[in-house]
Amino acid sequence: MKVPMPNMREQLRVIHERATQAAIEQLNANLNAPVLPGLTDLNEADYSRAHLLMQGQGWQAPDADIVAAYFRHFQSHFSEYNTDKKLSVLLGLSSDRRVREFKSGAKKVPYDVWRKFLILTGRAPQDVIPVLAFMA
Structure with missing residues (x-):
């Protein structure tokens, strides 16, 4: 008996x-994420908004006050991320x-880590990269 297999x-x-x-299902589910109250311990208007931009559009690493507050x-x-260790795992970092x-502020947050956090918190839309061709 021969079972045909696609190449x-x-x-x-x-x-x-x-x-x-x-991924499409996840993007649709993301639209139903809960809306939570905003920051109360920091006035974001006192800081540049360049940390919300994309790389190549003027992005700058956020001020330490913004990082700490966010x-x-x-x-x-989110109690499941209520420690720096748990947050570091979520963000794909090697340590808390x-x-x-x-x-x-001892270190600046790299773009990819910050962008992931912004996406997780609904402050930035999910990045979708176009497929230009299937090349095997």
Whole structure:
């Protein structure tokens, strides 16, 4: 008995299609995220908004006060991320020390870490990158 199998290129295309459909479902689910109250311990108008821009559009690393306030605010609403260790895992960082360095201003938050946090908190839309071609 012979079972016909699609070639590798076709298999990869099916995998890509399923992953894309799962991503679309997640994007739609994201639209139903709860709306939480804003910051109360920091006046954002006192700071530049360049930390909300995309790279190549004038993005600048956020001021330590912004980082600390955003992280505290997030952690106060999500008990599963209420420690710097838990937050560091969520952000894909190697240690909670890095989170503390960002909060204190000892280190600037890299764009990719900050962008992920902005997306997680609904302050920036999800990045979607176009596929230009399927090349195997």
